[in-house]
Every structure is written in C-alpha cells, then in structure tokens.
Amino acid sequence: MNKTAKRLLRNFxxxxxxxxxxxxxxxxxxxxxxxxxxxxxxxxxxxxxPPSREHILxxxxxxxxxxxxxxxxxxxxxxxxxxxxxxASIIGVTLGAMAGYFGGWLDTLVMRLCDIxxxxxxxxxxxxxxxxxxxxxxxxxxALATIGWVGYARLVRGQVLKxxxxxxxxxxxxxxxRSPRVILLHVLPNVINPVIVMATLGLAGAILAEASxxxxxxxxxxxxxxxxxxxxxxxxxxxxxxxLAIFPGAAIMLAVMxxxxxxxxxxxxxxxxxxxxxx
Amino acid sequence: xxxxIIRRLLQMIPITxxxxxxxxxxxxxxxxxxxxxxxxxGARPQDIENVRKALGLDEPLWKQYVTYLSNLARGDLGRxxxxxxxxxxxxxxxxxxxxxxxFGAMLVALLVAFPLGIISAIYRNSWIDNVARFFALIxxxxxxxxxxxxxxxxFAINREWFPVSGREEGWRSLVLPSVTMGLALSAxxxxxxxxxxxxxxxxxxxxxxxxxxxxxxKAIFRHAxxxxxxxxxxxxxxxxxxxxxxxxxxxxxxxxxxxxxxxIQSIATRDYPQVQASIxxxxxxxxxxxxxADLLYGVADPRIKLE
Numbered sequence: 001m002n003k004t005a006k007r008l009l010r011n012f013x014x015x016x017x018x019x020x021x022x023x024x025x026x027x028x029x030x031x032x033x034x035x036x037x038x039x040x041x042x043x044x045x046x047x048x049x050p051p052s053r054e055h056i057l058x059x060x061x062x063x064x065x066x067x068x069x070x071x072x073x074x075x076x077x078x079x080x081x082x083x084x085x086x087x088a089s090i091i092g093v094t095l096g097a098m099a100g101y102f103g104g105w106l107d108t109l110v111m112r113l114c115d116i117x118x119x120x121x122x123x124x125x126x127x128x129x130x131x132x133x134x135x136x137x138x139x140x141x142x143a144l145a146t147i148g149w150v151g152y153a154r155l156v157r158g159q160v161l162k163x164x165x166x167x168x169x170x171x172x173x174x175x176x177x178r179s180p181r182v183i184l185l186h187v188l189p190n191v192i193n194p195v196i197v198m199a200t201l202g203l204a205g206a207i208l209a210e211a212s213x214x215x216x217x218x219x220x221x222x223x224x225x226x227x228x229x230x231x232x233x234x235x236x237x238x239x240x241x242x243x244l245a246i247f248p249g250a251a252i253m254l255a256v257m258x259x260x261x262x263x264x265x266x267x268x269x270x271x272x273x274x275x276x277x278x279x
Numbered sequence: 280x281x282x283x284i285i286r287r288l289l290q291m292i293p294i295t296x297x298x299x300x301x302x303x304x305x306x307x308x309x310x311x312x313x314x315x316x317x318x319x320x321g322a323r324p325q326d327i328e329n330v331r332k333a334l335g336l337d338e339p340l341w342k343q344y345v346t347y348l349s350n351l352a353r354g355d356l357g358r359x360x361x362x363x364x365x366x367x368x369x370x371x372x373x374x375x376x377x378x379x380x381x382f383g384a385m386l387v388a389l390l391v392a393f394p395l396g397i398i399s400a401i402y403r404n405s406w407i408d409n410v411a412r413f414f415a416l417i418x419x420x421x422x423x424x425x426x427x428x429x430x431x432x433x434f435a436i437n438r439e440w441f442p443v444s445g446r447e448e449g450w451r452s453l454v455l456p457s458v459t460m461g462l463a464l465s466a467x468x469x470x471x472x473x474x475x476x477x478x479x480x481x482x483x484x485x486x487x488x489x490x491x492x493x494x495x496x497k498a499i500f501r502h503a504x505x506x507x508x509x510x511x512x513x514x515x516x517x518x519x520x521x522x523x524x525x526x527x528x529x530x531x532x533x534x535x536x537x538x539x540x541x542x543i544q545s546i547a548t549r550d551y552p553q554v555q556a557s558i559x560x561x562x563x564x565x566x567x568x569x570x571x572a573d574l575l576y577g578v579a580d581p582r583i584k585l586e
Contacts, residue, residue, distance in 0.1 A: 128558050252425060
C-alpha cells in the first residue's frame with residue numbers, strides 16, 4: 001500500500017465515509033438482489049402496515065414494501081448525483097481551464113456569468129428551472145448541473161492561473177505544444193486533486209438537492225421510488241404511520257453524511273491546503 | 280466608508296440586472312409554446328391567445344424585456360392568473376411570515392450555538408467538546424425535511440405541545456419551524472464560535488491579561504470573545520440569506536404561509552406571474568442581505584481595509 005492510501009485509511013472520517021459510500025453504491029448496483037419485493041407491487045388491503053418480520057420497514061400508503069423502495073431509491077439518488085457531478089464538472093473544468101489559460105474576454109464572460117449565478121441562491125434557481133421545464137428526473141439533473149458547474153469553473157480557473165506561469169508550461173509551449181495539448185497534458189493533471197474533492201462533496205449536495213426538489217413535488221415523479229418523494233408522501237401520514245417518513249429520511253441522511261465524510265477526509269488526507277481553495 | 284458603499288452598490292447593478300434577465304427569460308424557457316403550456320391541456324385557442332396577450336408574449340422580445348423592466352421600476356409585478364389580484368399584494372402579505380421564520384431560526388441558532396461554542400472552546404477536547412462537535416456534525420448533515428417531521432412526531436403528535444402546522448397560534452406555531460430551520464445554522468455557528476474563540480484564547484493578549492491579574496472569566500468574555508465575534512458576525516449575516524431559501528422547504532413542511540410556500544403553490548397552479556415575482560423578491564432580498572453582511576464586516580473589524 002502506498003503512503004497516501006495508508007494515510008487515508010488512518011483518517012476516521014475518510015474510512016467511515018468510504019464505508020457508507022461503498023455500501024450505498026453496492027445497494028444501488030445490487031438493488032434487485034437485495035430488495036425482497038418488487039418496489040412497485042401494491043397491496044392496498046395492507047396499506048400503512050407498520051414494520052414486521054415480513055416487511056422490515058413496513059408498507060406505504062399503497063401497500064408497497066418500504067424497504068424495497070428505499071433500496072431502489074438509492075439508484076435514483078446516485079443516478080442524479082453522478083449525472084449532475086459528471087456534467088457539471090466537465091462544463092466547469094472546461095470553461096474554468098479555458099478562462100484561466102486564455103484570459104481576456106473569455107475570462108471576463110465566464111467569470112461574470114459565475115458572479116450572477118452565485119448571487120442567486122442555488123436551490124431557488126433549480127426550483128425555477130424545474131418549474132418551467134416541468135418536473136422529471138432528467139430536468140432535475142439539468143437544473144442541478146446548470147447551477148453546479150460554477151464551483152468547478154472558479155476552482156479550476158484559480159488553479160490554472162497559478163500553474164500557467166510555471167516553468168514546465170513555458171517549456172512545453174517553447175517546444176511547440178499547442179494550447180489544447182498544454183492544457184490537457186500539463187495544466188489539468190496539476191489541478192485535478194481539488195476537483196476530485198469538490199466532486200465528492202458535490203455528489204452529496206446533488207443527492208440532497210434531488211431529495212429537496214422531490215420533497216417539494218418538483219423532482220422525480222411517482223411511482224418511481226425517490227427518497228425525497230417518499231418522505232413527502234409519508235408526511236401526510238405522520239402520527240398514523242410514522243415509518244413512512246422516518247426511514248427514507250434516515251437513508252438520505254446516511255448517504256449525505258457518508259459522502260461528506262469522504263470529501264472531508266480526502267481534504268485532510270490529500271492536502272489540508274485544499275480547504276482554503278474549496279471554500 | 281461612503282465611497283466603499285457606493286462602489287459596492289455600483290457593483291451590484293450588473294449582477295441585479297443579470298438576475299432580472301434570468302427571471303425574465305424563465306417564461307421563454309418553457310418548452311413548446313409557453314402560452315399553450317400555461318393555459319394548460321384542453322385550453323381553447325381563445326384561452327391561449329388571452330394568456331399570450333396577458334403576458335405580452337405577442338410582442339417582440341426586446342419590447343417584452345423593456346416593458347418588464349419599466350413595470351418593475353414602478354413596482355408593478357403583474358397580476359396573478361389564479362386570483363387576478365396584483366401579485367405584489369399577496370407578496371406583501373406573505374413576506375412578514377417568512378421574515379418572522381428567518382428571525383425565529385436565527386434566534387434558535389444563537390441560543391444553541393453561543394453556550395455550546397463557548398464551552399467547547401474553553402474545554403477543548405473534553406467530553407462536552409466532543410458532544411458539541413458531534414452535534415455540529417449531525418446538525419449539518421440532517422436534512423430539514425426529515426428533521427421537521429421528526430419534531431412534529433415528537434412534539435406535536437406524541438406530546439401535543441405545539442401545533443402540527445399553520446401560523447394561527449402565535450409563538451407556539453413558530454417554535455417547531457424555527458427549530459427545524461435553525462438546526463443547521465446552529466451547527467455551523469457552534470463550529471465557527473469554537474474555532475474562532477479557541478484561536479483568540481491562544482493569543483498573547485489573553486495570557487498577558489491573566490498574568491496581570493484579570494480573572495479568567497473576564498479575560499475570556501471581555502477580551503477574547505469580543506475579537507472572536509468578528510468572523511462569527513459575518514457568517515451569521517451571510518447565513519441569513521440561506522435561511523431565506525431554507526424557508527422554502529420549512530414552510531412546506533409546516534404549511535407556513537410565507538413566500539416559499541407561495542412559490543411552490545404558484546408553481547403547482549402554473550401561476551407564472553406569481554412564480555416570477557416570488558423568485559424575484561426572494562433573490563433580491565438575498566442579494567441585499569449579503570450586501571449588508573459585507574458592510575457589517577467592515578464595521579465590525581476596522582482593520583479590514585475596504586478596498
């Protein structure tokens with residue numbers, strides 16, 4: 001095992017986060033094997049039944065198995081999370097790298113756009129976008145990616161501004177390398193670590209945002225099992241069937257906490273100075 | 280200082296204009312024919328035309344934009360599709376409820392964070408510090424749309440101490456929503472106060488004060504705490520802005536009749552003028568609050584050069 005890996009595993013937050021995150025991914029991947037029931041199968045004669053041996057987390061308002069729905073809900077959460085982080089980081093890194101490397105009007109344009117998007121509360125913009133585009137899984141991804149790229153762009157631009165002046169970049173240019181080659185091979189590899197940390201924390205943010213939007217009725221639409229939407233449905237039966245609200249909420253919290261731990265652990269273990277750059 | 284305020288105000292102009300443009304273009308982002316979409320399924324051509332006229336969508340884009348801005352300048356935010364009332368009337372009614380909730384949450388956060396943060400800083404790495412840090416961790420990770428229902432189950436259903444929802448019962452109605460919304464903020468503040476005060480307690484001036492015979496309590500509260508407050512004030516002011524967006528979810532949990540709930544209700548009924556106006560008001564308040572937070576930072580710490 002190399003030094004970095006050892007240091008990472010000694011870090012409690014990182015290990016706990018890694019464990020929770022791996023569990024989450026395994027649950028999502030192996031959902032059909034783990035879930036004891038079909039998450040869509042209804043049994044209206046047994047609506048709102050509390051947890052029992054047969055249904056460990058009880059049945060929901062349509063008599064569906066809550067545990068199976070939470071297991072399949074992990075797929076929705078991760079799909080949104082990974083899609084948002086992937087799209088946002090690609091756009092953000094590209095724009096940020098170009099803005100930092102070329103400067104000039106491109107830099108001004110990208111940074112002013114960032115200023116405007118940052119002055120606007122993120123979730124509000126996502127709500128606005130979903131409100132006009134219509135609630136659906138893909139529109140949630142689109143809305144969250146639209147606000148998500150800004151962080152990456154600013155981070156990468158700042159890093160590129162520093163790296164751009166390094167001697168090895170000048171050397172590459174002197175040897176005749178063109179801009180795309182210089183950016184891809186010489187600049188980006190040197191700024192990628194903080195991007196990875198930001199992506200991990202961004203995954204937690206996206207999962208939480210999806211749950212929030214679905215909770216507001218603006219996200220994933222029924223009958224697809226989304227933790228946020230399950231919580232909304234459960235809210236109507238508080239006092240009558242508390243398990244409907246308690247378990248999906250716990251799933252959201254564990255997932256978000258795991259990813260936040262992982263990101264925090266990465267910051268401390270890789271290089272504490274990222275904390276400053278990321279804030 | 281005056282110069283700084285003016286410069287910051289000038290900087291706000293392009294950002295505000297950008298946000299206004301963004302909100303203006305929202306309606307044009309509706310896929311297909313916005314008028315037909317807004318009129319809803321099964322609308323007659325006549326209805327669609329009426330919607331188009333009411334929203335001015337039949338005019339050229341630049342003219343719509345100019346009209347939008349000039350109406351805004353006169354405080355005219357349009358009329359609601361649902362009630363045909365001025366949307367500003369509804370917003371004026373809802374605004375105080377949201378503000379009340381935000382201040383309630385802030386009060387909760389202060390009441391929790393100050394004692395916890397100060398004790399944590401003084402007794403670093405003791406059991407009480409560990410409890411406070413664990414609390415901060417949970418507080419940051421706990422989504423409000425889960426914490427809220429848990430509070431309802433515990434304190435409105437199992438023990439009928441507070442109402443389940445609404446705003447009719449005065450301060451009793453305010454407690455659970457404020458605690459829900461204040462949790463995350465109190466967690467952030469606790470951490471902030473702990474770090475900030477711990478740093479000050481290590482400073483030489485505190486040691487000097489104690490060496491000269493000032494009591495430890497006095498050294499902490501009269502000297503260190505004052506300096507530790509500077510970053511805390513800034514965080515507090517900046518976080519007030521995020522309370523406004525947090526209110527959207529909290530108001531939904533507790534059916535609290537504020538701006539956030541108005542926004543979600545208007546989206547559900549496709550009342551676009553109301554949607555646009557609610558977003559606008561929340562966004563502008565957010566910008567204003569952050570602007571004031573910036574100024575406050577300058578006032579709290581004269582060392583900060585206002586460049």
